[in-house]
Structure formats: structure tokens, C-alpha cells
Amino acid sequence: MDPVLNPFKPGAGQRPPILAGRDALLHDFDIVRRRITELGEGDRSWILTGLRGVGKTVLIGELERVAVNAEWLVAKVEVRKGHGLADELATRLAASLRRAQRRFDPEKLESLLRVFKSFTASLKLGVINLGVEITPAAGYADTGRLSTDLTDLFVALGEAARGLGVGGLILVDELQDATAEEMAAISTAIHQISQTSPMLPLFFVGAGLPSLPSQLATANSYAERLYQYRTLSVLDAANSRAALMQPVIERDAVWDEDALEVAMAAANGYPYFLQEVGKAVWNFADGPRFTVEDAKVGTEIAREEVNAGLYQSRWDRATPAQRELLRALANKGHGEGVMVRELARAMKKPNASVLSVPRDELIKKGLVYAPERGVLAFTVPGFHQFILNQH
Structure with missing residues (x-):
């Protein structure tokens, strides 16, 4: 098949041809959008959690697209270790505000622009271009304390x-990498928004690994009640089938049923691997009907691609002590979470505390997470099988 026409798109943040299995969440966001657009009222903000490669970043991008098309004020940020969240947020929001000045009456934006100017000055974020000369707002977002100033900024936004008849949307990806202070500041600001009556039309969506809810609760005790927590998991059989079939049908090709079963079994519902398998099978197949042989060869090509990229890069980042722990987790858990004390016993360690250092280092590197207290699990589906097969 012509690789130029290949519809499958594996890769971090790349939108697949269909967002299989995410209809309910997109429907719920459409309700939020309509509530804000038609009533001018906000709704309870979201936290999206899931393992690597299940589509959190893609979904964040889709929500951004919907909001931008509705002419909302939108800022999308990806948290990066070593980079302040306030700086990243201000840069992205400034770009949205520059666009807004070309669409709306500048007078309706003046108060927000002045508070924004105070925010960047008080937190010493440097020169951020708003496209207009404006004086800071006295008494707003000027304390130098992140939680206070971010609250003022969100309220002004x-x-x-509301004055423009649109919504505001703040999207933060990889939120688990934010500092405790940054998480607490976001929750404080959203808490203030939630107490306005009627609620201001500012919606926040944070996305991160499954450890994120507990991190937010640790940073701010009411976080567990503040947000709606939505989990993105691997796809069921029906949605896996749709993810592989529909893009092919739209390009006048078709899977043999047995071939489709081979591809689905290999991917095991993992959205990222479904895209890799679909891409590899398409490129290998001679004609528009995908056979079992195409599927078998394609899945092996896809597995080699994922092993060499997604899995090998993570293995290479681990030290010998960390690899020992990863091997034990793969052997004991087979993809599920394992009690740390059981890992210590399997590794013939005197107690679980001996594993504290490699455990914490692996969590910081994003290779594992703690789904609950005293338990460890992989952040990437299928990583355990790579370790068992290769190491």
C-alpha cells in the first residue's frame, strides 16, 4: 500500500484518524462548552489521568481545537521539569490575548490585560509581549505569591x-511534573472560581499519570473534591476494532477478519500500539485487502519499532540498581501493580525500605508510579513484556 496514504499516526501527541473510545468524554466537554456559551456559566474542572500512550495529550489537543474554534480565550501548557509553570502559562496566555485583541473590543480586555501585566511583573517573569502598552492593575496579582496572583489572574480571565460572551480554557499537560507549590496554586485558583455565583466561565483541564490525584490531594487537601477525575484506559475490543478498521475503510481498503484479530491481539487495546500496528500493516501489505500474513509481519515490525523507541529508551535511562527493581516488577506483576514489600522479598532484600532510593528515582524518571500506598506499577503498558523478553 502507498505509505503516503497511510492514515495511521503513531507518535506522542499526534491525533489518530479517529478518537476511538473517547466519545463519552468529548460529549461531556460539549455539554461544558454549551453551558458556557449559552448560559455564561462555568462547570467543575477536570483532571485526566492515564498511563503513557493512552491519548491524554491527543485529547488535550482536541479540547483546545474545539475551544479555539469557538473563539475562547485558551492557553495550553506542557509542564517541563526545570521550567516554571507560571512562565509557561503566561507565554501561552499572552499569545491568546494578542489574538483576542484582533477579534474583540479592546476595552473589554483592558482589565484582564492589566491584571496579566501585574502577574508577570510580580512574579518576575520577564518581558512578555501583549501587543499593546498597558499599565499594571494596582492591588491585583501583585503580591509575588503564586497562589494569590494566579487566583487573581484566573478570576480576571x-x-x-463572560464580558466577551465566550469561555476561558486552561489546559495543563504532564501536570504530575509540576511542583507541589504549583499544584496548590492551581487548586487554590480553581477553588476560588468554583465559589463564584454564577460560576465564572473558566474551565481547567489538567492531565497526567495515575499518581496525579494523590499528588494534588497532598498539595491541597480539598483537591479530591474540587475536580472531576476522568481516567483514560486502554481500549476495549469494540473500540480497538474501530481504531483499526475505520481509517482503512475510508481509504478503500479492508482487513480480513482473521488479520484484524491478529492485530488486535498484539495491541491488546493499547492506543499507541494500535497506531503502530496499523501503520506497519498498511505499509507492508501489497494490496487493499490485509491478510493474516500482513498482520503477522506488520505486528512484528510494530513491536520492533516500539521496543527500539518507547521501551529501550526507558530501559537505557535506568541505573543497574533501578533495572534490578524493574526486572522484579516485571516478573512479579506481569503488567499489574505489586506491593513493594513483595518486590523486596523477591529480590532477597532485608526489607522494603532498601528499595526506597531506586523506587523514588524511577518515579521521578516517569518509569513507574504508585497507584496506591506501598504499591508500584509501570507507567507504560507492555513495558513489563519488553523487560521479560529482552532482559
Whole structure:
């Protein structure tokens, strides 16, 4: 098949041809959008959690697209270790505000722009271009304390959005990498928004690994009640089938049923691997009907691609002591979470505390996470099988 026409798109953040299995969440966001657009009222913000490669970043991008098309005030940020969240947020929001000045009456944006100017000055974020000369707002977002100033900024953003008849949307990806102070500041600001009546039309969506809810709760005790927590998991059989079939049908090709079963079994519902398998089978197949042989060869090509990229790069980042722990987790858990004390016993360690250092280092590297207290699990589906097969 012509690789130029290949519809499958594996890769971090790349939107697949269909967002299989995410209809309910997109439907719920459409309700939020309509509530904000038609009533001018906000709704309870979201936290999206899931393992690597299940589509969190893609979904964040889709929500951004919907909001931008509705002419909302939008800022999408990816948390990066070593980079301040306030700086990243200000840069992205400034770009949205520059666009807004070309679409809306500048007078309706003046108050927000002045609070934004105070925010960047008080937190010493440097020169951020707003496209207009404006004086800071005295008494707003000027304390130098992140939680206080971010709250003032979010309230001003919500008020401006209401005055313009649109919504405001803040999207933060990889939120688990934010500092405790940054998480607490976001929750404080969203808590203030939630107490306005009627609620200001500012919606927040944070995305991260499954450890994120507990991190937010540790940073701020009411976080567990503040957000709606939505989990993105691997796809069921029906949605896996749709993810592989529909893009092919739209390009006038078709899977043999047995071939489709081979591809689905190999991917095991993992959205990222479904895209890799689909891409590899398409490129290998001679004609528009995908056979079992195409599927078998394609899945092996896809597995080699994932092993060499996604899995090998993670293995290479681990030290010998960390690899020992990863091997034990793969052997004991087979992809599920394992009690740390059981890992210590399997590794013939005197107690679980001996594993504290490699455990914490692996969590910081994003290779494992703690789904609950005293338990460890892989952040990437299928990583355990790679370790068992290769190491």
C-alpha cells in the first residue's frame, strides 16, 4: 500500500484518524462548552489521568481545537521539569490575548490585560509581549505569591470571558511534573472560581499519570473534591476494532477478519500500539485487502519499532540498581501493580525500605508510579513484556 496514504499516526501527541473510545468524554466537554456559551456559566474542572500512550495529550489537543474554534480565550501548557509553570502559562496566555485583541473590543480586555501585566511583573517573569502598552492593575496579582496572583489572574480571565460572551480554557499537560507549590496554586485558583455565583466561565483541564490525584490531594487537601477525575484506559475490543478498521475503510481498503484479530491481539487495546500496528500493516501489505500474513509481519515490525523507541529508551535511562527493581516488577506483576514489600522479598532484600532510593528515582524518571500506598506499577503498558523478553 502507498505509505503516503497511510492514515495511521503513531507518535506522542499526534491525533489518530479517529478518537476511538473517547466519545463519552468529548460529549461531556460539549455539554461544558454549551453551558458556557449559552448560559455564561462555568462547570467543575477536570483532571485526566492515564498511563503513557493512552491519548491524554491527543485529547488535550482536541479540547483546545474545539475551544479555539469557538473563539475562547485558551492557553495550553506542557509542564517541563526545570521550567516554571507560571512562565509557561503566561507565554501561552499572552499569545491568546494578542489574538483576542484582533477579534474583540479592546476595552473589554483592558482589565484582564492589566491584571496579566501585574502577574508577570510580580512574579518576575520577564518581558512578555501583549501587543499593546498597558499599565499594571494596582492591588491585583501583585503580591509575588503564586497562589494569590494566579487566583487573581484566573478570576480576571473568567470575568473577561463572560464580558466577551465566550469561555476561558486552561489546559495543563504532564501536570504530575509540576511542583507541589504549583499544584496548590492551581487548586487554590480553581477553588476560588468554583465559589463564584454564577460560576465564572473558566474551565481547567489538567492531565497526567495515575499518581496525579494523590499528588494534588497532598498539595491541597480539598483537591479530591474540587475536580472531576476522568481516567483514560486502554481500549476495549469494540473500540480497538474501530481504531483499526475505520481509517482503512475510508481509504478503500479492508482487513480480513482473521488479520484484524491478529492485530488486535498484539495491541491488546493499547492506543499507541494500535497506531503502530496499523501503520506497519498498511505499509507492508501489497494490496487493499490485509491478510493474516500482513498482520503477522506488520505486528512484528510494530513491536520492533516500539521496543527500539518507547521501551529501550526507558530501559537505557535506568541505573543497574533501578533495572534490578524493574526486572522484579516485571516478573512479579506481569503488567499489574505489586506491593513493594513483595518486590523486596523477591529480590532477597532485608526489607522494603532498601528499595526506597531506586523506587523514588524511577518515579521521578516517569518509569513507574504508585497507584496506591506501598504499591508500584509501570507507567507504560507492555513495558513489563519488553523487560521479560529482552532482559
